[in-house]
Amino acid sequence: MxxxxxxxxxxxxxxxLAGQDQPLPGASGASLTPAELAWELQTTLDPTAxxxxxxxxxxxxxxxxxxxxxxxGLRLHVSQGRVSRHSCTYNLSLKGEDLGELRLMRxxxxxxxxxxxxxxxxxxxxxxxxxxxxxxxxVEASRTDPxxxxxxxxxxxxxxxxxxxxxxxxxxxxxxxxxxxxxxxxVNDTLGHSVGDRVLKAVTGCLVEATRASxxxxxxxxxxxxxxxxxxxxxxxxxxxxxxxMALERCAAVQDAAPGHHxxxxxxxxxxxxxxxxxxxxxRADKAMYAAKRSGRNRVETEASV
Numbered sequence: 270m271x272x273x274x275x276x277x278x279x280x281x282x283x284x285x286l287a288g289q290d291q292p293l294p295g296a297s298g299a300s301l302t303p304a305e306l307a308w309e310l311q312t313t314l315d316p317t318a319x320x321x322x323x324x325x326x327x328x329x330x331x332x333x334x335x336x337x338x339x340x341x342g343l344r345l346h347v348s349q350g351r352v353s354r355h356s357c358t359y360n361l362s363l364k365g366e367d368l369g370e371l372r373l374m375r376x377x378x379x380x381x382x383x384x385x386x387x388x389x390x391x392x393x394x395x396x397x398x399x400x401x402x403x404x405x406x407x408v409e410a411s412r413t414d415p416x417x418x419x420x421x422x423x424x425x426x427x428x429x430x431x432x433x434x435x436x437x438x439x440x441x442x443x444x445x446x447x448x449x450x451x452x453x454x455x456v457n458d459t460l461g462h463s464v465g466d467r468v469l470k471a472v473t474g475c476l477v478e479a480t481r482a483s484x485x486x487x488x489x490x491x492x493x494x495x496x497x498x499x500x501x502x503x504x505x506x507x508x509x510x511x512x513x514x515m516a517l518e519r520c521a522a523v524q525d526a527a528p529g530h531h532x533x534x535x536x537x538x539x540x541x542x543x544x545x546x547x548x549x550x551x552x553r554a555d556k557a558m559y560a561a562k563r564s565g566r567n568r569v570e571t572e573a574s575v
Contacts, residue, residue, distance in 0.1 A: 306393030
């Protein structure tokens with residue numbers, strides 16, 4: 270064990286626990302202090318893995334059937350094991366920073382001495398969990414468009430590959446909508462880029478409203494957006510694309526953001542095929558979108574029409 274790291278963890282534990290060296294039984298039967306528990310958990314930067322490992326390591330000292338964890342700010346929910354009748358809940362925090370809510374469950378009631386034992390273990394969780402959450406925030410920031418708040422091209426490439434892999438394994442059909450705002454350069458040239466930014470934000474809000482919670486909206490660059498969705502059939506995908514097109518055309522927030530301009534979008538639709546790559550699917554949707562441009566704009570074209 271790295272003694273320097275252990276000492277730094279021990280020194281940073283909350284008052285009253287920092288000097289507590291009472292060993293905690295680990296899953297292997299070995300004794301762990303809170304600092305050593307933190308070191309045990311500091312082997313991954315995946316919050317789900319940190320929480321799952323914490324649950325396993327404390328199982329002997331604090332038997333439980335399952336746990337759940339929620340941090341709405343990062344849209345993070347973790348649930349492992351089974352739901353049981355009795356539970357104890359802790360709002361985790363570190364120096365005023367919210368680290369989410371942890372709930373542990375089991376069939377029999379928690380005794381006071383059980384809860385005291387757990388509370389000596391929680392300081393060993395908060396530091397590894399905080400580090401994992403910071404890493405997750407950094408990754409999310411790298412995949413988020415700073416202007417609109419939706420996911421960016423990097424996130425699209427990652428999630429599209431994941432969705433195609435799921436489809437290849439027998440999952441639901443995958444549809445990709447490539448969307449480009451019509452005559453957007455004219456909006457920027459006549460009203461200025463600040464107005465153009467307001468339009469892009471309004472369009473983003475409209476897209477989120479017009480799609481399901483399970484659909485994924487991305488700003489792929491400039492005035493280009495992508496919607497990635499699972500659908501029951503190609504016909505369902507066409508209906509969804511038309512719904513998005515009409516929503517943008519009729520959205521008051523979008524039209525009010527660009528006085529004197531009627532903002533619309535051309536949409537290209539492509540359905541995933543077996544053994545498709547992310548590049549192949551995106552290229553087919555992109556070509557369909559340009560076909561919509563050539564056909565008069567403010568319309569949906571499918572790859573079959575290209």
